[in-house]
Amino acid sequence: MTSTARTASPSPAGEKTPPLLDVDPYSGPVLADPYPFFETLRETAAIVELETYGVYVTGRYEETKIILNDHDRFTAKAGIGIHDIRKPGKFRIPNRLLENDPPSHTSIRGVLTRILSPIVVRRWREHFEKEAVIFADRLVEKGQFDGVEDVAESYVLHVFPEAVGVELPRREALAIGEMSFNQAGPDNELHRAAVKKAEPYLDWYDRSAERESMRPGSIGEMLFEAEERGELEEGVATNMARVFVRGGMDTTIAGIGFTLNQLARNPDQWAILKADPSKARQAFEEAIRHESPSYVNFRTTTRETELSGYHLAADTKIGIFSGCANRDPRFWKEPERYDLTRDTAGIHVAFGFGTHNCIGQMIARLEAECILKALAERAESIELTAEPSYRPVNQLRTLAELPLKVTPRKAA
Numbered sequence: 001m002t003s004t005a006r007t008a009s010p011s012p013a014g015e016k017t018p019p020l021l022d023v024d025p026y027s028g029p030v031l032a033d034p035y036p037f038f039e040t041l042r043e044t045a046a047i048v049e050l051e052t053y054g055v056y057v058t059g060r061y062e063e064t065k066i067i068l069n070d071h072d073r074f075t076a077k078a079g080i081g082i083h084d085i086r087k088p089g090k091f092r093i094p095n096r097l098l099e100n101d102p103p104s105h106t107s108i109r110g111v112l113t114r115i116l117s118p119i120v121v122r123r124w125r126e127h128f129e130k131e132a133v134i135f136a137d138r139l140v141e142k143g144q145f146d147g148v149e150d151v152a153e154s155y156v157l158h159v160f161p162e163a164v165g166v167e168l169p170r171r172e173a174l175a176i177g178e179m180s181f182n183q184a185g186p187d188n189e190l191h192r193a194a195v196k197k198a199e200p201y202l203d204w205y206d207r208s209a210e211r212e213s214m215r216p217g218s219i220g221e222m223l224f225e226a227e228e229r230g231e232l233e234e235g236v237a238t239n240m241a242r243v244f245v246r247g248g249m250d251t252t253i254a255g256i257g258f259t260l261n262q263l264a265r266n267p268d269q270w271a272i273l274k275a276d277p278s279k280a281r282q283a284f285e286e287a288i289r290h291e292s293p294s295y296v297n298f299r300t301t302t303r304e305t306e307l308s309g310y311h312l313a314a315d316t317k318i319g320i321f322s323g324c325a326n327r328d329p330r331f332w333k334e335p336e337r338y339d340l341t342r343d344t345a346g347i348h349v350a351f352g353f354g355t356h357n358c359i360g361q362m363i364a365r366l367e368a369e370c371i372l373k374a375l376a377e378r379a380e381s382i383e384l385t386a387e388p389s390y391r392p393v394n395q396l397r398t399l400a401e402l403p404l405k406v407t408p409r410k411a412a
């Protein structure tokens, strides 16, 4: 428990205090199925205070966008996890891009935007597509496989590290990812177990983002070149290479898993994709709207402020549950339904919104599009052979297993 010591100050006339909610979003049952909590959160109020942790949270679409687009009142500098990383005992090295505000954020983001330009990303397309075809041929021949381990993890861990420029052995990469997404939550058993699991790989992790480990022509190498030219402060290239690995791997794996799960559960949607495999990107985009990998990200109030009629205390964490906002019926029609024809790209908040919206989203889309399209071109049907299971992680929603069966396309 990380209760925030808050100095009580009376709310100005007309402003209400956010109601208290006695639910722990990091408890086992809620992590296993957060949707009943999401509904309670959205329907209780626009902003509520979580009694267990003394933090504010929102699950509504409108407030999510307001908070994420206002770094002046809601800073990212105190960390995007539940702890204030500026406070004694809670310090950890911040993510120099995400846990930062303009103007410093703007100058780093400018350099990264140039490095991740559409031309650079387009150059990877050919390679990603070629590899996806090899994967899909193998999967269809196999017939039965795990959508997490054999598709999402294997494909992402094959193509993504090459683009970032680092070596990512599977066991090491998955252990570090799990530690990182648990670290942003409370100091619970999940966090402690993940740290223990990752401990043997911490030295490898330190070395993996050094200058000499970067592949030529990769994002990593371009980051170090920008640092050498003085465009990035010393230390930012290493920090960013690590952030790309941590932030871009598990999220994309989760998103591809969610898409396969929904396609297998909804034969009408699979039929749409099979008829036109170029809709693979839409299938992915709607899947991460319907079930969002990023569970909760925090900002911190910079002063006493008001939001949607609620009085918020200064220096207090406020969490945004993007998967909850992505099903807010105030904004979405039939939000529980997976409908790949829905117009979602740039509208859902699975990639965040505003100042810190995901800078790697075109890479995630490219990976997902390539593997899903290759599969849709080769498989006639896709179905679940058992119910999927979820892996509990404090700050990430992701699948553990997704047992699938596909049949090969019938000759035309």
Ligand code: HEM
Binding pocket: 068, 080, 097, 098, 099, 109, 243, 244, 245, 247, 248, 249, 251, 252, 255, 288, 293, 294, 297, 298, 322, 349, 350, 351, 352, 353, 355, 356, 357, 358, 359, 360, 361, 363, 364
């Ligand atoms: C489906 C896959 C992905 C999802 C769901 C996702 C989600 C997000 C979200 C929600 C944010 C905003 C966090 C906040 O505002 O607190 C974000 C930011 C970010 N993401 Fe992603 N991400 C994905 C893939 C990637 C990839 C592939 C990369 C790297 C190549 C990446 C790198 C980043 C970085 C560096 C930021 C910080 C941007 C900034 O502060 O300006 N992400 N992502």
